[in-house]
Amino acid sequence: xxxxxxxxxxxxxxxxxxxxxxxxxxxxxxxxxxxxxxxxxxxxxxxxxxxxxxxxxxxxxxxxxxxxxxxxxxxxxxxxxxxxxxxxxxxxxxxxxxxxxxxxxxxxxxxxxxxx
Amino acid sequence: xxxxxxxxxxxxxxxxxxxxxxxxxxxxxxxxxxxxxxxxxxxxxxxxxxxxxxxxxxxxxxxxxxxxxxxxxxxxxxxxxxxxxxxxxxxxxxxxxxxxxxxxxxxxxxxxxxxxxxxxxxxxxxxxxxxxxxxxxxxxxxxxxxxxxxxxxxxxxxxxxxxxxxxxxxxxxxxxxxxxxxxxxxxxxxxxxxxxxxxxxxxxxxxxxxxxxxxxxxxx
Numbered sequence: 638x639x640x641x642x643x644x645x646x647x648x649x650x651x652x653x654x655x656x657x658x659x660x661x662x663x664x665x666x667x668x669x670x671x672x673x674x675x676x677x678x679x680x681x682x683x684x685x686x687x688x689x690x691x692x693x694x695x696x697x698x699x700x701x702x703x704x705x706x707x708x709x710x711x712x713x714x715x716x717x718x719x720x721x722x723x724x725x726x727x728x729x730x731x732x733x734x735x736x737x738x739x740x741x742x743x744x745x746x747x748x749x750x751x752x753x
Numbered sequence: 754x755x756x757x758x759x760x761x762x763x764x765x766x767x768x769x770x771x772x773x774x775x776x777x778x779x780x781x782x783x784x785x786x787x788x789x790x791x792x793x794x795x796x797x798x799x800x801x802x803x804x805x806x807x808x809x810x811x812x813x814x815x816x817x818x819x820x821x822x823x824x825x826x827x828x829x830x831x832x833x834x835x836x837x838x839x840x841x842x843x844x845x846x847x848x849x850x851x852x853x854x855x856x857x858x859x860x861x862x863x864x865x866x867x868x869x870x871x872x873x874x875x876x877x878x879x880x881x882x883x884x885x886x887x888x889x890x891x892x893x894x895x896x897x898x899x900x901x902x903x904x905x906x907x908x909x910x911x912x913x914x915x916x917x918x919x920x921x922x923x924x925x926x927x928x929x930x931x932x933x934x935x936x937x938x939x940x941x942x943x944x945x946x947x948x949x950x951x952x953x954x955x956x957x958x959x960x961x962x963x964x965x966x967x968x969x970x971x972x973x
Contacts, residue, residue, distance in 0.1 A: 646782050648818050652789035655811075659796050690778065690864040692905040717781035737781050738788035 638752050639681065640664040643673040643699065644688040644715060649737075656741055662748065670694025670702075677706050683752050686744075689716045689734075711751040715739065764940055768890045769840070775862040776833045783826045790815045790822070832858055839885045844968060847888065849879040849913050849921055856889055857911065860896040867900045868908040870927075879913050879921045882967045887948045891941065895925055895952070895961055898936045902958075903929035916964065923963040930958060 640662055644650040647668045654666035665682075667673050670693050673685070685703055689696035700712050714734035733747050794815050797807045835855055850873045857869045881888075899909045907929055914922045937945070937952040945952050951964040 646786060648822070649782065649786045649789055652786070652793050652815070652818070656789065656793055656796055659800075692864055692866070695864065717778045717785065737785035739785070741792055 638662060638683050638748065640748065641673060641676055641682040641685040642666045643668075643670060643685065643691070643696070645669065645691040646688070653739075653741075657745070660741075660745060662745070670696075670699040673699055674702055674706070677703055677710075681707060682710055684711045684713060684748055686713045686715060689714055713744075713747060713751065764944065765886065765890070768893065772836060772859055772893065773833070775859065776829060776836075779829050779862045780826065783822050783829065786822045787819055787826075790819045836889070839889055843884050843886075844882065845885050846880050846882050847885045849881055849923065849965065851878075852885065852888060853892060853911060853913065853923065856892040856896060860893055860900070863897070863900065865900055865905050867903045867905050869896070869911055870908060871911040873913060877915075879915055881921055881965050883950075883965060884948045884968065887944055888950070888965065891944050891948070891950060891952075891963060892923065894938075894941045894944070895936075895963060899925050899928050899961070903927065919967040921965050923965060924960065925962070926960040928959050928961065936961070 640657065642650050642654055642657075642664055644653075644666070645668050647666075650666040650668060654664045657664045665676055667676055670691055673687075674694070676682075677685070685700075687696040687699055691699075694702070696714055696716075700714075703710055703712070712733075715737060716734060717737045733751060735744060735747065794812070797811060797815070800807050832855060836859060853871060853873075857871055860866055861869070896909075903909055907927075909925060909927045912924045912926070914924060916922050936954060941952065945963070949966050949968055951966075953962040953964065955961070
């Protein structure tokens with residue numbers, strides 16, 4: 638399973654990526670939506686984990702751009718907000734979201750579920 | 754003045770809620786980092802318990818990140834406390850530099866915030882008698898408009914100029930042309946009017962001045 642993690646909180650993304658890597662998941666952390674698009678153009682990812690609120694390209698817009706590059710890519714949203722509003726307004730009904738702070742075991746379970 | 758400000762009006766509550774929501778988002782991000790750092794420390798501890806080697810530098814980075822994020826949390830809570838207490842009294846002598854510093858920091862939590870250059874150099878702090886909460890709202894709305902006008906990669910400048918003994922000008926400059934709506938809005942005009950302030954937009958839309966005047970107990 639190849640995972641792309643996108644969050645502008647670089648410390649969060651770096652540490653979460655390390656923890657997932659320790660559990661055998663092949664993951665690339667990036668800190669902007671723009672860098673995520675560059676990465677997604679250069680290699681294929683099974684899943685993208687996206688922060689919703691980011692400067693520049695936010696998570697909802699990034700989902701659309703990543704899906705244009707690879708319609709088969711699964712999307713999991715991360716949010717610091719407790720509300721589902723952001724997701725219900727996008728195409729996220731067909732995807733998953735997790736509220737921060739996250740439980741690593743819950744994230745791994747979801748990663749396995751979405752990749753079948 | 755005391756009897757004329759009603760903090761229960763919709764604009765006031767909307768502003769209070771908006772700022773508190775962005776603060777809570779910031780605090781959640783901080784806690785998320787601390788949570789991941791603690792989780793990683795736990796992972797590393799378990800690896801050592803299993804006899805696996807770990808890099809000491811990872812331990813150092815984790816603990817350092819926790820210390821930094823706790824400090825960031827304290828700073829954010831201090832700002833939240835200052836903001837929350839701004840509704841305590843409807844009229845108060847306020848230091849404009851402190852108000853601007855707080856609002857620039859709080860508006861900076863917005864995902865579309867641009868950079869702000871604010872280097873107050875005045876020897877005498879500009880003290881103004883006004884409604885601190887409404888003035889904060891006015892500054893915040895102006896910052897939001899300014900951010901949207903330049904985009905998140907842009908930079909705006911904020912400065913304070915003493916005009917007369919009773920009035921001080923807060924100057925926002927370096928604005929761009931990407932504003933989504935006319936400014937000042939009716940809402941913003943009403944806030945300004947309620948504290949006797951005036952908003953002036955430059956003809957080229959590149960700058961906004963807020964003229965803040967002293968309010969007395971019987972004014973407003």
